[in-house]
Amino acid sequence: MTRPEIAFTVNNLRQFLQAPMTAHWAACKRVLRYLQGIPFHGLWFKPASSLHLERFSDTDWASCVDDRHSTTGYCVYPCGYLINWCSKKLQVIARSSTEA
Incomplete structure:
Protein backbone atom coordinates (compact mmCIF):
# COMPACT_ATOMS: atom_id res chain seq x y z
CA MET A 1 0.00 0.00 0.00
CA THR A 2 2.99 2.33 0.03
CA ARG A 3 3.37 2.43 -3.78
CA PRO A 4 0.14 3.84 -5.27
CA GLU A 5 2.01 5.16 -8.30
CA ILE A 6 2.24 1.66 -9.75
CA ALA A 7 -1.19 0.35 -8.72
CA PHE A 8 -2.80 1.10 -12.09
CA THR A 9 -0.06 -0.62 -14.08
CA VAL A 10 -0.01 -3.69 -11.86
CA ASN A 11 -3.81 -3.91 -12.03
CA ASN A 12 -3.69 -3.85 -15.83
CA LEU A 13 -0.92 -6.44 -15.98
CA ARG A 14 -2.73 -8.87 -13.69
CA GLN A 15 -5.63 -9.01 -16.16
CA PHE A 16 -3.36 -10.84 -18.61
CA LEU A 17 -1.97 -13.52 -16.26
CA GLN A 18 -3.92 -16.30 -17.97
CA ALA A 19 -2.39 -15.67 -21.40
CA PRO A 20 0.47 -13.16 -21.21
CA MET A 21 2.15 -11.96 -24.39
CA THR A 22 5.60 -10.52 -25.01
CA ALA A 23 4.38 -6.95 -24.50
CA HIS A 24 2.97 -7.85 -21.06
CA TRP A 25 6.25 -9.44 -19.99
CA ALA A 26 8.16 -6.36 -21.16
CA ALA A 27 5.82 -4.10 -19.15
CA CYS A 28 6.28 -6.31 -16.09
CA LYS A 29 10.07 -6.11 -16.36
CA ARG A 30 9.82 -2.34 -16.72
CA VAL A 31 7.81 -2.08 -13.47
CA LEU A 32 10.36 -4.26 -11.67
CA ARG A 33 13.27 -2.14 -12.97
CA TYR A 34 11.43 0.99 -11.82
CA LEU A 35 10.96 -0.44 -8.32
CA GLN A 36 14.58 -1.58 -8.17
CA GLY A 37 15.75 1.94 -9.04
CA ILE A 38 13.84 3.69 -6.23
CA PRO A 39 13.87 1.33 -3.22
CA PHE A 40 13.50 4.03 -0.55
CA HIS A 41 10.49 5.85 -1.99
CA GLY A 42 7.12 5.46 -0.32
CA LEU A 43 4.49 7.22 1.73
CA TRP A 44 5.34 8.97 4.99
Missing part, protein backbone atom coordinates in the same frame (compact mmCIF):
# COMPACT_ATOMS: atom_id res chain seq x y z
CA PHE A 45 2.54 9.49 7.50
CA LYS A 46 2.53 12.27 10.10
CA PRO A 47 0.45 12.14 13.29
CA ALA A 48 -2.94 13.87 13.02
CA SER A 49 -4.75 15.73 15.77
CA SER A 50 -8.18 14.42 14.74
CA LEU A 51 -9.49 11.50 12.74
CA HIS A 52 -11.21 12.73 9.58
CA LEU A 53 -12.31 9.83 7.38
CA GLU A 54 -13.15 10.26 3.70
CA ARG A 55 -14.21 7.49 1.34
CA PHE A 56 -14.88 7.76 -2.38
CA SER A 57 -16.33 5.24 -4.80
CA ASP A 58 -17.16 5.22 -8.48
CA THR A 59 -18.27 2.88 -11.23
CA ASP A 60 -17.79 3.40 -14.93
CA TRP A 61 -20.12 2.01 -17.54
CA ALA A 62 -18.62 -0.53 -19.94
CA SER A 63 -15.43 1.45 -20.51
CA CYS A 64 -13.13 -1.53 -21.18
CA VAL A 65 -12.77 -1.58 -24.96
CA ASP A 66 -11.65 -5.22 -24.91
CA ASP A 67 -14.75 -6.79 -23.36
CA ARG A 68 -17.15 -3.88 -22.58
CA HIS A 69 -17.27 -4.77 -18.87
CA SER A 70 -17.64 -2.10 -16.19
CA THR A 71 -15.06 -1.30 -13.53
CA THR A 72 -15.86 -0.29 -9.97
CA GLY A 73 -13.58 1.00 -7.26
CA TYR A 74 -13.17 2.85 -3.99
CA CYS A 75 -10.50 4.57 -1.93
CA VAL A 76 -10.28 5.43 1.79
CA TYR A 77 -8.51 8.52 3.19
CA PRO A 78 -8.22 8.84 6.98
CA CYS A 79 -6.67 12.21 7.86
CA GLY A 80 -5.96 12.89 4.18
CA TYR A 81 -3.70 9.85 3.62
CA LEU A 82 -4.65 7.12 1.16
CA ILE A 83 -4.54 3.81 3.04
CA ASN A 84 -6.86 1.50 1.11
CA TRP A 85 -8.14 1.24 -2.43
CA CYS A 86 -9.78 -1.35 -4.62
CA SER A 87 -10.48 -1.54 -8.33
CA LYS A 88 -12.42 -4.45 -9.76
CA LYS A 89 -13.77 -5.40 -13.16
CA LEU A 90 -17.38 -6.54 -12.90
CA GLN A 91 -18.18 -9.99 -14.27
CA VAL A 92 -21.48 -8.98 -15.87
CA ILE A 93 -22.09 -6.50 -18.66
CA ALA A 94 -24.30 -3.76 -17.23
CA ARG A 95 -27.02 -2.33 -19.44
CA SER A 96 -27.20 0.92 -17.46
CA SER A 97 -25.07 2.91 -15.04
CA THR A 98 -27.59 2.19 -12.27
CA GLU A 99 -27.20 -1.53 -12.82
CA ALA A 100 -23.42 -1.21 -12.77
Whole structure:
Protein backbone atom coordinates (compact mmCIF):
# COMPACT_ATOMS: atom_id res chain seq x y z
CA MET A 1 0.00 0.00 0.00
CA THR A 2 2.99 2.33 0.03
CA ARG A 3 3.37 2.43 -3.78
CA PRO A 4 0.14 3.84 -5.27
CA GLU A 5 2.01 5.16 -8.30
CA ILE A 6 2.24 1.66 -9.75
CA ALA A 7 -1.19 0.35 -8.72
CA PHE A 8 -2.80 1.10 -12.09
CA THR A 9 -0.06 -0.62 -14.08
CA VAL A 10 -0.01 -3.69 -11.86
CA ASN A 11 -3.81 -3.91 -12.03
CA ASN A 12 -3.69 -3.85 -15.83
CA LEU A 13 -0.92 -6.44 -15.98
CA ARG A 14 -2.73 -8.87 -13.69
CA GLN A 15 -5.63 -9.01 -16.16
CA PHE A 16 -3.36 -10.84 -18.61
CA LEU A 17 -1.97 -13.52 -16.26
CA GLN A 18 -3.92 -16.30 -17.97
CA ALA A 19 -2.39 -15.67 -21.40
CA PRO A 20 0.47 -13.16 -21.21
CA MET A 21 2.15 -11.96 -24.39
CA THR A 22 5.60 -10.52 -25.01
CA ALA A 23 4.38 -6.95 -24.50
CA HIS A 24 2.97 -7.85 -21.06
CA TRP A 25 6.25 -9.44 -19.99
CA ALA A 26 8.16 -6.36 -21.16
CA ALA A 27 5.82 -4.10 -19.15
CA CYS A 28 6.28 -6.31 -16.09
CA LYS A 29 10.07 -6.11 -16.36
CA ARG A 30 9.82 -2.34 -16.72
CA VAL A 31 7.81 -2.08 -13.47
CA LEU A 32 10.36 -4.26 -11.67
CA ARG A 33 13.27 -2.14 -12.97
CA TYR A 34 11.43 0.99 -11.82
CA LEU A 35 10.96 -0.44 -8.32
CA GLN A 36 14.58 -1.58 -8.17
CA GLY A 37 15.75 1.94 -9.04
CA ILE A 38 13.84 3.69 -6.23
CA PRO A 39 13.87 1.33 -3.22
CA PHE A 40 13.50 4.03 -0.55
CA HIS A 41 10.49 5.85 -1.99
CA GLY A 42 7.12 5.46 -0.32
CA LEU A 43 4.49 7.22 1.73
CA TRP A 44 5.34 8.97 4.99
CA PHE A 45 2.54 9.49 7.50
CA LYS A 46 2.53 12.27 10.10
CA PRO A 47 0.45 12.14 13.29
CA ALA A 48 -2.94 13.87 13.02
CA SER A 49 -4.75 15.73 15.77
CA SER A 50 -8.18 14.42 14.74
CA LEU A 51 -9.49 11.50 12.74
CA HIS A 52 -11.21 12.73 9.58
CA LEU A 53 -12.31 9.83 7.38
CA GLU A 54 -13.15 10.26 3.70
CA ARG A 55 -14.21 7.49 1.34
CA PHE A 56 -14.88 7.76 -2.38
CA SER A 57 -16.33 5.24 -4.80
CA ASP A 58 -17.16 5.22 -8.48
CA THR A 59 -18.27 2.88 -11.23
CA ASP A 60 -17.79 3.40 -14.93
CA TRP A 61 -20.12 2.01 -17.54
CA ALA A 62 -18.62 -0.53 -19.94
CA SER A 63 -15.43 1.45 -20.51
CA CYS A 64 -13.13 -1.53 -21.18
CA VAL A 65 -12.77 -1.58 -24.96
CA ASP A 66 -11.65 -5.22 -24.91
CA ASP A 67 -14.75 -6.79 -23.36
CA ARG A 68 -17.15 -3.88 -22.58
CA HIS A 69 -17.27 -4.77 -18.87
CA SER A 70 -17.64 -2.10 -16.19
CA THR A 71 -15.06 -1.30 -13.53
CA THR A 72 -15.86 -0.29 -9.97
CA GLY A 73 -13.58 1.00 -7.26
CA TYR A 74 -13.17 2.85 -3.99
CA CYS A 75 -10.50 4.57 -1.93
CA VAL A 76 -10.28 5.43 1.79
CA TYR A 77 -8.51 8.52 3.19
CA PRO A 78 -8.22 8.84 6.98
CA CYS A 79 -6.67 12.21 7.86
CA GLY A 80 -5.96 12.89 4.18
CA TYR A 81 -3.70 9.85 3.62
CA LEU A 82 -4.65 7.12 1.16
CA ILE A 83 -4.54 3.81 3.04
CA ASN A 84 -6.86 1.50 1.11
CA TRP A 85 -8.14 1.24 -2.43
CA CYS A 86 -9.78 -1.35 -4.62
CA SER A 87 -10.48 -1.54 -8.33
CA LYS A 88 -12.42 -4.45 -9.76
CA LYS A 89 -13.77 -5.40 -13.16
CA LEU A 90 -17.38 -6.54 -12.90
CA GLN A 91 -18.18 -9.99 -14.27
CA VAL A 92 -21.48 -8.98 -15.87
CA ILE A 93 -22.09 -6.50 -18.66
CA ALA A 94 -24.30 -3.76 -17.23
CA ARG A 95 -27.02 -2.33 -19.44
CA SER A 96 -27.20 0.92 -17.46
CA SER A 97 -25.07 2.91 -15.04
CA THR A 98 -27.59 2.19 -12.27
CA GLU A 99 -27.20 -1.53 -12.82
CA ALA A 100 -23.42 -1.21 -12.77
